[in-house]
Amino acid sequence: MISSLKIFFEEAGTLTHFTLRFFKELFIPRYEFKEFIKQAYLIGYKSFPLIAVTGFIMGLVLTIQSRPTLMDFGAESWLPAMVAVSIVREIGPVITALIFAGKVGSGIGAELASMKVNEQIDAMEVAGNNPFKFLVVTRIAAATLMLPILVIVADAIALYGSYIGCNLQGDVSFPLFFLQVIEKLSFADIFPAIIKTFFFGFAVALIGCYKGYYAKNGTQGVGEAANSAVVYSSLAVFIIDMMAVQITNLL
Amino acid sequence: MESVIEIAHLKKSFGSNEVLKDINLKIEKGENLVVFGKSGSGKSVLIKCLVGLIDPNGGEITVLGKNLNEVKGKALNELRKKIGFLFQSGALYDSMTVRENLEFPLRDLSKPKEETDALVLEALQNVGLEEAIDKMPSELSGGMRKRIGLARTLILKPEIILYDEPTTGLDPITSKEISELILAVQKKYNTASIIITHDVECARLTANRMMILKNGTAAAEGTFTELSQSNDNEIRAYFQ
Numbered sequence A: 001m002i003s004s005l006k007i008f009f010e011e012a013g014t015l016t017h018f019t020l021r022f023f024k025e026l027f028i029p030r031y032e033f034k035e036f037i038k039q040a041y042l043i044g045y046k047s048f049p050l051i052a053v054t055g056f057i058m059g060l061v062l063t064i065q066s067r068p069t070l071m072d073f074g075a076e077s078w079l080p081a082m083v084a085v086s087i088v089r090e091i092g093p094v095i096t097a098l099i100f101a102g103k104v105g106s107g108i109g110a111e112l113a114s115m116k117v118n119e120q121i122d123a124m125e126v127a128g129n130n131p132f133k134f135l136v137v138t139r140i141a142a143a144t145l146m147l148p149i150l151v152i153v154a155d156a157i158a159l160y161g162s163y164i165g166c167n168l169q170g171d172v173s174f175p176l177f178f179l180q181v182i183e184k185l186s187f188a189d190i191f192p193a194i195i196k197t198f199f200f201g202f203a204v205a206l207i208g209c210y211k212g213y214y215a216k217n218g219t220q221g222v223g224e225a226a227n228s229a230v231v232y233s234s235l236a237v238f239i240i241d242m243m244a245v246q247i248t249n250l251l
Numbered sequence B: 001m002e003s004v005i006e007i008a009h010l011k012k013s014f015g016s017n018e019v020l021k022d023i024n025l026k027i028e029k030g031e032n033l034v035v036f037g038k039s040g041s042g043k044s045v046l047i048k049c050l051v052g053l054i055d056p057n058g059g060e061i062t063v064l065g066k067n068l069n070e071v072k073g074k075a076l077n078e079l080r081k082k083i084g085f086l087f088q089s090g091a092l093y094d095s096m097t098v099r100e101n102l103e104f105p106l107r108d109l110s111k112p113k114e115e116t117d118a119l120v121l122e123a124l125q126n127v128g129l130e131e132a133i134d135k136m137p138s139e140l141s142g143g144m145r146k147r148i149g150l151a152r153t154l155i156l157k158p159e160i161i162l163y164d165e166p167t168t169g170l171d172p173i174t175s176k177e178i179s180e181l182i183l184a185v186q187k188k189y190n191t192a193s194i195i196i197t198h199d200v201e202c203a204r205l206t207a208n209r210m211m212i213l214k215n216g217t218a219a220a221e222g223t224f225t226e227l228s229q230s231n232d233n234e235i236r237a238y239f240q
């Protein structure tokens, strides 16, 4: 018990140190711009198909599932607006972030861990090239900026999925659907939801990098890093989401 | 003679595992020191201490006139650029081509492109692998990886090179080629080196002086001939 507490605080300490180092190295030159672009491409663009598919299904299924309840209340015409609000405020950001954690968080964790295990990170270090800047800073920055874009895209595709869902059993023209959605969605729905996704992206990449960078030696270390990166970054997404809800309610 | 590395009373333990107890060592400019020792005797730990990858628990290390306990951050990176380190595993960057691997150590120096290209070519010629320039590390054989690792180490023209088992896992012919390469580099650039190996033939070819690491201290020091004909059976056993 005592020893697991000790491990917990040690881990919290290194993670804090790791985070502070990110902010320090983010602002001092040299800037790894080329690598940042490459990572933004790999992390953002390459996640696009997966996010698009899940977004579409999310909108479609949510619409189909919500219809019976709304029909019981005779409020079927509320369907587009209600689904839109759930998607934009909560389901879009969180589901996308979780999928992002599964794909990008584990990818970063495994990649950095295998670089660590094969002494590639040490090799950069002894050549006097700063591996933290090259590997960690670029990945965290790219993920922080890419996830919000992915979420906006996923939201849009989910709304399209919802439009299709509305038309499977009912009949709503696209202009009408669009109007109902726009009318109901306010700035207060969209803005906080997008802001929190920056934090989701940051947390997923931070945890992935941290787990990879400090991976234990051996092949086992790679698997462990990838696995715990997904577990902890998914958990972080929920915790941040909970805090975001509290903060938005206060405002 | 001017010494480029001085180690005094170096100690390192991991938990209760005392790996290095009291290491004292001097290496002169242009000298090849070969280190023998059983697996797990702390050879890799010793050279990792020399580049600050592992922090020792005690003692002093002076490299090129700088005390490692005192250099940090930028100054440490400057110093590291003068030391080449060949990893036991080669440690090539898997996601980059051979060319990008070789360019990587040069990235902070902001040299013009032609100069970078010329340096990359020279490094590849040194190891005789010009044709591998656009290959990925996964397409190379074990021996080629070692040689590319060596080329990457040489590209900064280091004053000191630390070789961690440069010939392990290679066939005798390739091993001999690598040993000759080490010798050629020493001649061409007048580098000082520490060469960790289990390979008697490599030691015979490259060593100016040898050290045997055992129980965390230097169990014996001398030339190849002195140690291989030692009266002590245990010392001679390393050469069989």
Ligand SMILES: Nc1ncnc2c1ncn2[C@@H]1O[C@H](COP(=O)(O)OP(=O)(O)OP(=O)(O)O)[C@@H](O)[C@H]1O
Pocket: B014, B017, B019, B037, B038, B039, B040, B041, B042, B043, B044, B045, B046, B088
């Ligand atoms: N980072 C580390 N953490 C804990 N123990 C370590 C670490 N690095 C090395 N050791 C321990 O130090 C001892 C010496 O390891 P080292 O890698 O230096 O051996 P070696 O002499 O290079 O062996 P080999 O010939 O097999 O490469 C081993 O017992 C190893 O378990």
Ligand SMILES: [Mg+2]
Pocket: B043, B044, B045, B088, B164
């Ligand atoms: Mg070793």
